[in-house]
Amino acid sequence: MLQVLAVVHVFISVALVTLILMHSGRDTGFGGMGFTPASQGGTHIVERNLTRLTVVAALLFVANTLLLFHQLK
Numbered sequence: 001m002l003q004v005l006a007v008v009h010v011f012i013s014v015a016l017v018t019l020i021l022m023h024s025g026r027d028t029g030f031g032g033m034g035f036t037p038a039s040q041g042g043t044h045i046v047e048r049n050l051t052r053l054t055v056v057a058a059l060l061f062v063a064n065t066l067l068l069f070h071q072l073k
Helices: 002-022 027-033 047-073
Strands: none
Touching: 002 047
16 A cells, blocks of 8 residues: 555656646746746636646645555554
């Protein structure tokens, strides 16, 4: 079980880093490469969904970290 949680943790970590980089400003990170739309006046629907996805990934990361801690204890 510990090995499975460790592998899942790596995948969640990579997803979380990718999502956070997509949140970067207009000219930095993946946002400057055209992966996120540049909104004009207000928050675009894709940006809101990206924020929601990032929050879900962060919550999964925390939950998986706690499970890993419990397995090591």
